[in-house]
Amino acid sequence: xxxxxxxxxxxxxxxxxxxxxxxxxxxxxxxxxxxxxxxxxxxxxxxxxxxxxxxxxxxxxxxxxxxxxxxxxxxxxxxxxxxxxxxxxxxxxxxxxxxxxxxxxxxxxxxxxxxxxxxxxxxxxxxxxxxxxxxxxxxxxxxxxxxxxxxxxxxxxxxxxxxxxxxxxxxxxxxxxxxxxxxxxxxxxxxxxxxxxxxxxxxxxxxxxxxxxxxxxxxxxxxxxxxxxxxxxxxxxxxxxxxxxxxxxxxxxxxxxxxxxxxxxxxxxxxxxxxxxxxxxxxxxxxxxxxxxxxxxxxxxxxxxxxxxxxxxxxxxxx
Amino acid sequence: xxxxxxxxxxxxxxxxxxxxxxxxxxxxxxxxxxxxxxxxxxxxxxxxxxxxxxxxxxxxxxxxxxxxxxxxxxxxxxxxxxxxxxxxxxxxxxxxxxxxxxxxxxxxxxxxxxxxxxxxxxxxxxxxxxxxxxxxxxxxxxxxxxxxxxxxxxxxxxxxxxxxxxxxxxxxxxxxxxxxxxxxxxxxxxxxxxxxxxxxxxxxxxxxxxxxxxxxxxxxxxxxxxxxxxxxxxxxxxxxxxxxxxxxxxxxxxxxxxxxxxxxxxxxxxxxxxxxxxxxxxxxxxxxxxxxxxxxxxxxxxxxxxxxxxxxxxxxxxx
Numbered sequence: 162x163x164x165x166x167x168x169x170x171x172x173x174x175x176x177x178x179x180x181x182x183x184x185x186x187x188x189x190x191x192x193x194x195x196x197x198x199x200x201x202x203x204x205x206x207x208x209x210x211x212x213x214x215x216x217x218x219x220x221x222x223x224x225x226x227x228x229x230x231x232x233x234x235x236x237x238x239x240x241x242x243x244x245x246x247x248x249x250x251x252x253x254x255x256x257x258x259x260x261x262x263x264x265x266x267x268x269x270x271x272x273x274x275x276x277x278x279x280x281x282x283x284x285x286x287x288x289x290x291x292x293x294x295x296x297x298x299x300x301x302x303x304x305x306x307x308x309x310x311x312x313x314x315x316x317x318x319x320x321x322x323x324x325x326x327x328x329x330x331x332x333x334x335x336x337x338x339x340x341x342x343x344x345x346x347x348x349x350x351x352x353x354x355x356x357x358x359x360x361x362x363x364x365x366x367x368x369x370x371x372x373x374x375x376x377x378x379x380x381x382x383x384x385x386x387x388x389x390x391x392x393x394x395x396x397x398x399x400x401x402x403x404x405x406x407x408x409x410x411x412x413x414x415x416x417x418x419x420x421x422x423x424x425x426x427x428x429x430x431x432x433x434x435x436x437x438x439x440x441x442x443x444x445x446x447x448x449x450x451x452x453x454x455x456x457x458x459x460x461x462x463x464x465x466x467x468x469x470x471x472x473x474x475x476x477x478x479x480x
Numbered sequence: 481x482x483x484x485x486x487x488x489x490x491x492x493x494x495x496x497x498x499x500x501x502x503x504x505x506x507x508x509x510x511x512x513x514x515x516x517x518x519x520x521x522x523x524x525x526x527x528x529x530x531x532x533x534x535x536x537x538x539x540x541x542x543x544x545x546x547x548x549x550x551x552x553x554x555x556x557x558x559x560x561x562x563x564x565x566x567x568x569x570x571x572x573x574x575x576x577x578x579x580x581x582x583x584x585x586x587x588x589x590x591x592x593x594x595x596x597x598x599x600x601x602x603x604x605x606x607x608x609x610x611x612x613x614x615x616x617x618x619x620x621x622x623x624x625x626x627x628x629x630x631x632x633x634x635x636x637x638x639x640x641x642x643x644x645x646x647x648x649x650x651x652x653x654x655x656x657x658x659x660x661x662x663x664x665x666x667x668x669x670x671x672x673x674x675x676x677x678x679x680x681x682x683x684x685x686x687x688x689x690x691x692x693x694x695x696x697x698x699x700x701x702x703x704x705x706x707x708x709x710x711x712x713x714x715x716x717x718x719x720x721x722x723x724x725x726x727x728x729x730x731x732x733x734x735x736x737x738x739x740x741x742x743x744x745x746x747x748x749x750x751x752x753x754x755x756x757x758x759x760x761x762x763x764x765x766x767x768x769x770x771x772x773x774x775x776x777x778x779x780x781x782x783x784x785x786x787x788x789x790x791x792x793x794x795x796x797x798x799x
Binding site for chain 1 (some may be wrong): 507516517522523524525526527528535612673745746749751752754756758759760761762765774775777778779781782783784785786787788789790791792793795
């Protein structure tokens with residue numbers, strides 16, 4: 162039997178900025194520990210205060226560098242900052258991410274910063290289930306801002322961005338065609354555009370193209386319209402980073418004034434509840450998976466005696 | 481109300497190699513048409529015959545070129561060939577895939593070839609749900625071989641490879657570090673390795689590194705061991721492609737002799753049933769999503785009055 166954890170004590174220590182307590186709580190939710198529900202119940206009354214910022218964009222635009230620069234700037238303003246870096250679980254992902262993460266080690270010894278890589282490994286729904294719980298831990302532990310950095314590839318990463326109050330989309334010069342091809346998706350999820358590596362050729366062109374796209378795709382929310390700002394940065398030198406933080410805060414103020422802040426948080430809570438409910442049902446199906454019922458159904462599907470929909474109906478009826 | 485489709489007639493025409501009938505059937509399963517179950521029931525008795533080959537690998541190794549070359553070789557051998565090209569739905573995917581697909585148009589006028597792009601767009605589980613159904617359509621329509629090509633990034637693509645009787649993993653010279661970093665994942669899913677672009681520098685090194693990795697990670701199945709072959713190709717000139725087909729057929733014969741062919745197909749049927757069951761439950765939750773119950777729960781989660789697990793319990797109890 163696994164050792165019982167004193168959850169109340171762990172939460173207290175996390176709130177007193179003990180990184181190991183924070184890490185332990187995240188592990189408890191990530192690994193779906195038997196004490197998960199106890200942890201969730203202890204965290205709930207302490208949540209809702211953290212400002213959640215999503216950060217995404219195609220590979221090579223400098224997401225980790227920008228995250229690191231944002232952390233430095235927020236720390237300088239006295240904020241406690243949590244970072245959830247969402248890694249894809251591709252067997253082909255290579256070592257690039259690891260190298261990027263090393264830059265974040267500037268903050269490794271700062272108790273006001275907590276950094277955690279969230280693996281998307283595991284089954285479908287794993288990511289959308291574990292990341293919000295880790296976010297709850299950081300929120301409850303008293304981090305003022307939580308940055309969620311994703312690699313910007315795939316639906317699950319886009320889902321994670323759905324956790325954010327404000328989403329930054331990073332681009333870099335020389336990606337013009339890519340921007341055109343992807344414009345619908347980018348316009349949908351970006352609240353603030355950051356053109357990083359702005360000291361390179363083509364930064365003005367990229368910003369101009371973005372501006373044109375924004376003019377075509379302006380979002381209307383409750384009759385008012387948030388004008389997505391474009392901020393140019395050279396994150397490796399910290400240039401433009403304060404302007405990014407100003408843009409994030411403007412967006413927060415705007416969404417609060419227009420009811421969107423509340424709507425997003427309500428949508429997030431609905432999605433979170435639904436994801437947990439689906440995972441719970443999946444676990445029950447998985448329990449059947451080991452049993453004879455599904456084996457018998459699978460055999461009939463294999464031989465063409467039964468179609469998989471009729472088999473699934475039988476399985477759901479069996480829960 | 482949507483027009484009713486004569487499913488039996490459509491299946492007949494698909495089996496007489498009418499591409500439009502095949503396309504219509506796939507659309508019916510992909511769009512979760514009201515007639516989906518009728519289609520599934522009509523297809524079931526006709527399935528189980530197609531040889532299913534998965535093809536994956538990192539970007540830039542020449543997956544589409546290799547797929548196209550395999551199609552040509554299989555056609556020369558008198559086989560009907562279906563291709564399911566699984567695209568990621570990333571908002572940042574850019575235009576590269578489109579360009580790759582154009583090469584496949586060599587086969588566009590051949591009624592013995594059917595090519596379909598499967599978007600992974602949509603919600604979690606969309607891919608693992610739609611692709612096996614499209615595979616069933618091609619199988620029932622009498623295609624001898626179905627190639628499933630994925631971009632090799634992310635868990636959902638790996639899941640799709642799980643549909644295959646035989647999985648090819650493509651690599652190209654000059655990716656040494658990537659191979660090392662990714663070796664565990666690659667070794668797990670590959671039945672046959674293809675080193676494409678073998679006319680380039682470093683092909684021998686890549687093959688040698690692979691060979692060494694294979695020697696470390698040999699898979700044991702029922703006491704016997706399938707030795708993953710490494711085939712070198714220059715797919716753009718058709719070189720080595722016949723050897724790939726020979727390797728695929730060897731693997732099929734081996735898995736049949738050792739019971740693994742049956743085990744894989746049984747596992748595939750179980751996974752397919754489970755995916756449909758989860759989707760069905762998700763739909764029921766989604767119906768609640770629009771209702772007051774989940775809104776009330778979400779509000780309590782937002783205010784910290786309730787944790788999301790307790791809320792999810794209440795939701796599941798409500799189904």
